Amino acid sequence: MEPTVPNGAFGIGWMGAYWWREPQVGDIVMIRLAGDHVLFLKRVLAQPGELVEFRHGELWVNGQPRPEPYVRWKWDWNSAPLRLGPDEYLVMGDRRDMPRSSHTGGVVRRDRIAGKLLWWFGTAHG
Amino acid sequence: MVVRNRTWIAAVLAGAGALGWWLTRPCDERYLKSQLVRLARTLEKSGPESVFETAQRATAVANAMAEDVIVESGRPELGTVHGRADVRQAVAQVRASVHELQIDLFDVNTKLEPGRTTAVQRCTVRAVGRLHDRSERGTTEVEVRWIRQSVGWRIGYVKMVEVVRPLPDA
Numbered sequence: 001m002e003p004t005v006p007n008g009a010f011g012i013g014w015m016g017a018y019w020w021r022e023p024q025v026g027d028i029v030m031i032r033l034a035g036d037h038v039l040f041l042k043r044v045l046a047q048p049g050e051l052v053e054f055r056h057g058e059l060w061v062n063g064q065p066r067p068e069p070y071v072r073w074k075w076d077w078n079s080a081p082l083r084l085g086p087d088e089y090l091v092m093g094d095r096r097d098m099p100r101s102s103h104t105g106g107v108v109r110r111d112r113i114a115g116k117l118l119w120w121f122g123t124a125h126g
Numbered sequence: 127m128v129v130r131n132r133t134w135i136a137a138v139l140a141g142a143g144a145l146g147w148w149l150t151r152p153c154d155e156r157y158l159k160s161q162l163v164r165l166a167r168t169l170e171k172s173g174p175e176s177v178f179e180t181a182q183r184a185t186a187v188a189n190a191m192a193e194d195v196i197v198e199s200g201r202p203e204l205g206t207v208h209g210r211a212d213v214r215q216a217v218a219q220v221r222a223s224v225h226e227l228q229i230d231l232f233d234v235n236t237k238l239e240p241g242r243t244t245a246v247q248r249c250t251v252r253a254v255g256r257l258h259d260r261s262e263r264g265t266t267e268v269e270v271r272w273i274r275q276s277v278g279w280r281i282g283y284v285k286m287v288e289v290v291r292p293l294p295d296a
Binding site: 032079090100 | 182232233234235239248249250252258265266267268287289290291295296
């Protein structure tokens with residue numbers, strides 16, 4: 001999640017954040033792998049049912065460009081349009097200065113979203 | 127009074143013994159977890175090694191697999207590996223391509239299926255490979271299917287679980 005959350009930063013997440021509400025666009029969420037000891041941190045870019053696409057590094061949702069003020073550097077990402085399923089979210093990191101194939105980001109199922117990052121502290125060098 | 131005290135001490139010791147046995151009793155779940163950890167340690171590389179050692183480690187990893195094992199590596203350069211012999215070759219290739227390889231396992235969950243002849247393990251694997259001054263790291267969820275054979279438990283299937291699915295290419 002660099003540059004927003006530097007590598008090695010100390011953060012506090014709330015696992016109950018989505019017990020009663022759904023993840024919102026812009027939330028930084030924790031994504032569960034086999035358990036809760038190692039989690040991916042990603043930003044929610046689009047919600048279920050939305051049509052998503054990247055055109056020359058810009059995010060387009062439902063045929064409209066969606067501003068992303070938190071992204072500082074962009075690579076020329078392009079993807080085919082994709083309609084998200086009923087329990088699918090589009091998530092990406094904020095660091096996009098690399099080819100899309102080198103970035104861990106894309107579509108994630110709702111049950112993989114473990115919670116929300118509330119607060120973090122750390123410098124660029126951890 | 128002395129008899130009563132002795133009875134209490136004997137009961138406490140028996141209870142502690144039973145608890146100790148229960149905590150350390152041999153069970154398939156614990157055995158399979160230890161085997162997975164052992165496999166990860168065998169895969170690791172801490173520095174330069176001889177061709178002989180590379181072959182020895184690759185053979186040790188391959189020996190934990192069933193003859194017809196399938197490994198879906200999730201890496202385009204490796205693809206899907208079929209069979210023990212190809213696993214041996216792929217492991218030797220990976221070891222030869224890095225100077226150091228560190229593997230950490232987290233959240234190892236083992237579930238034996240009914241009949242206790244097959245088991246599914248899921249865990250999070252974090253790997254760091256170093257080559258000269260460059261290092262590459264990756265974190266993924268891995269599914270391992272074990273099969274109980276006449277020679278013991280062997281791995282029949284390994285798959286990298288795609289938690290985050292990339293968007294389709296334009």
